[in-house]
Amino acid sequence: MITREVESTEKEQYNKLVNHPLQSWEWGEFRQSFGQKVVRLGVFEEKKMVSGYQIVFSQIPKTNYSIGTLLKGPKPDELMINSLKKLGMEQNAIFIKMEPLLLGPDPKTQTFLLDHGCVVGKPLFTKNTFWVDLTKTEEQLLSGMHPKTRYNLRLAQKNGIMITEDNSPEAFQSFLNLHFETTEREGFFSHNQQYHQTLFKIFHPAGITHLLIAKYQNQPLVAWLLFEFNHVLYYPYGGSSREHKELMPSYLVMWEAIKLGQKLKCQNFDLWGSLGENPDPKDPWFGFHRFKQGFGVRLVEFIGTYDLVINYPFYSLYNYIDKIRWLFLRSFTKIKKLL
Missing domain, CATH: 3.40.630.30 (Gcn5-related N-acetyltransferase (GNAT))
Structure with missing residues (x-):
């Protein structure tokens, strides 16, 4: 060779x-x-x-x-x-x-x-990440979730949260707004606007990116930028608003992302990182880790x-x-x- x-x-x-x-x-x-x-x-x-x-x-x-x-x-x-x-x-x-x-x-x-x-x-x-097995049926995926996660997902549906895939320039701007609002609020590192714009400009025509937007009464609350590549779905970037958190829009976005992955015939959904086994509750990423964990995921190293x-x-x-x-x-x- x-x-x-x-x-x-x-x-x-x-x-x-x-x-x-x-x-x-x-x-x-x-x-x-x-x-x-x-x-x-x-x-x-x-x-x-x-x-x-x-x-x-x-x-x-x-x-x-x-x-x-x-x-x-x-x-x-x-x-x-x-x-x-x-x-x-x-x-x-x-x-x-x-x-x-x-x-x-x-x-x-x-x-x-x-x-x-x-x-x-x-x-x-991160050395660890979470995987969601997309070969399972919707019923199997729902039954494998933590009861509180399943409850919050249904609460979002009941509250009228609407999830759409929207790859328009307007939707991408909403994603940027929510992403930078989140990183500023949580004190997380983020790449600048040019980085994300260039990435989307190159990845979207290749069919790699999929942008999910959660809205309530036409107001964007959550936006996730997903990658799909060779039958695996990835969740690298997202953002959420301070407003209407009680409506649990992020739970419904995750569920719709899972269903999108199945529609795209993906075998696996990589959630782009976790804290590993026995994480420290004081870790600034602990809440995000626990949110992902509720969806019946597999922890991999x-x-x-x-x-x-x-x-x-x-x-x-x-x-x-x-x-x-x-x-x-x-x-x-x-x-x-x-x-």
Whole structure:
């Protein structure tokens, strides 16, 4: 087998082989639109592509160095590691951060990574997530929910909450308004408006995005931006209003998202993260975790985050500076909340 860069004419074949929207061709185009270097590698048996993955390189400001990320890629092997080391040197990368789409614990793969130049790294995505099995019937899904979740869902229906899929510019603006209202209210990090607009501009024509809006008396209360890719539905972004929370609109949005996934013939619904087993009730994400948990989900764990180190001296320096940077950002966020 050989590894080489994937050509633009092989886009369709590449997209059929990768298993996550962050590995999709469109995600690469999105990252390129912000000036990042994207390299797509394909593994070929003779002329047939049998696997593929893409690496995004971000330049460190005012230096000649970069950092690579390979998120939600395939299971690492000798061929991949050798290809990444070579590519990392070509791109003057300090390291390439890997978060394989591989369920854990997997001691064999984890040992392989540690034996081939990787170290346990700082995560970009949560190690755990929740999955909803969309092959079940509606009756099975409802019976598997927590009774309180089922009650709140029916309360939203009774209260006249209306859910529609609306991918119009007006609906997308409603999503942005609710998303930024939520992140401001909860003190969560969010990408800026340009980020979301560019993402939607690239993903929507490809059929990846689906925007659900919950309204009460024509007033938008909740908006979720969903991804659908290779028979899996994802919930990466959302937002909600302070108003009419007693009507429980988010519960009905989740239920309609589940039914949309089934309509799209998805096998699974990935809720894009959870706190894992036995979460701390004081964690700022605990309420969101508990909300998801009520829908009869399966808690899954990935093998975690590994940094393939290319430049060891600079890797240590980078981690030191990054630690100080995040301490400053957290302190700034706490001060901002007090003002």
